[in-house]
Amino acid sequence: AQSVTQPDIHITVSEGASLELRCNYSYGATPYLFWYVQSPGQGLQLLLKYFSGDTLVQGIKGFEAEFKRSQSSFNLRKPSVHWSDAAEYFCAVAPSDSNYQLIWGAGTKLIIKP
Amino acid sequence: EAGVVQSPRYKIIEKKQPVAFWCNPISGHNTLYWYLQNLGQGPELLIRYENEEAVDDSQLPKDRFSAERLKGVDSTLKIQPAELGDSAVYLCASSQGTSPSTDTQYFGPGTRLTVL
Numbered sequence: 001a002q003s004v005t006q007p008d009i010h011i012t013v014s015e016g017a018s019l020e021l022r023c024n025y026s027y028g029a030t031p032y033l034f035w036y037v038q039s040p041g042q043g044l045q046l047l048l049k050y051f052s053g054d055t056l057v058q059g060i061k062g063f064e065a066e067f068k069r070s071q072s073s074f075n076l077r078k079p080s081v082h083w084s085d086a087a088e089y090f091c092a093v094a095p096s097d098s099n100y101q102l103i104w105g106a107g108t109k110l111i112i113k114p
Numbered sequence: 115e116a117g118v119v120q121s122p123r124y125k126i127i128e129k130k131q132p133v134a135f136w137c138n139p140i141s142g143h144n145t146l147y148w149y150l151q152n153l154g155q156g157p158e159l160l161i162r163y164e165n166e167e168a169v170d171d172s173q174l175p176k177d178r179f180s181a182e183r184l185k186g187v188d189s190t191l192k193i194q195p196a197e198l199g200d201s202a203v204y205l206c207a208s209s210q211g212t213s214p215s216t217d218t219q220y221f222g223p224g225t226r227l228t229v230l
Contacts, residue, residue: 004156009154032215032216036221041223042223043117043118043205043207043220043221043222043223043224044157044205044207044219044221045221046218046219049218051216090156090157092156094214094215094216095215096215098215100214100215101159101162101170101214101215102157102159102214102215102219104155104156104157104158105156106154106155106156107154107155107156
């Protein structure tokens with residue numbers, strides 16, 4: 001069965017510092033990969049997605065993610081975080097060989113220190 | 115462009131009472147999703163509609179949950195009777211296409227249900 005693991009329940013980063021949020025998946029083939037952000041009181045918003053091609057994907061709000069097939073990972077990065085980035089971040093995967101629903105990770109809560 | 119609208123935003127009820135949630139998707143979006151999100155977890159799909167047809171309701175607890183999407187636009191999710199374990203956030207999302215694995219899903223702010 002497919003699964004998604006976000007190893008860090010929460011991460012604290014100083015404003016202006018770099019950020020990396022981890023996501024690992026378990027799936028036989030290369031899945032479609034997504035990162036969503038959930039800010040307090042707001043709906044989940046798509047940051048970026050990977051289907052194929054270049055393994056480094058650029059998203060909105062200055063985020064990027066890199067797909068590493070050998071590590072079954074799709075980590076989210078940002079070079080310099082802002083206080084407004086404080087939110088919960090969810091990694092999700094979907095099988096590339098069938099029209100099936102997204103499988104979601106448990107999320108990582110990002111806390112920004114001033 | 116208006117986003118996905120959900121109401122109410124918060125609901126507190128006593129166990130065994132009925133409750134209903136309403137969702138208005140983005141105009142023109144054919145696919146509508148209802149998710150349940152427990153604290154500290156990712157969303158879990160309850161039901162997916164393509165227009166007015168429920169194409170995936172395999173994870174909807176049909177003994178107490180029901181949903182409808184009349185006319186293929188608005189949707190209502192109902193729980194009757196509610197149990198303590200139903201306390202969660204209920205999310206509605208919509209997408210323009212019909213592929214849950216590739217189409218971008220747009221989410222509403224959710225309805226936070228507390229069952230006492």
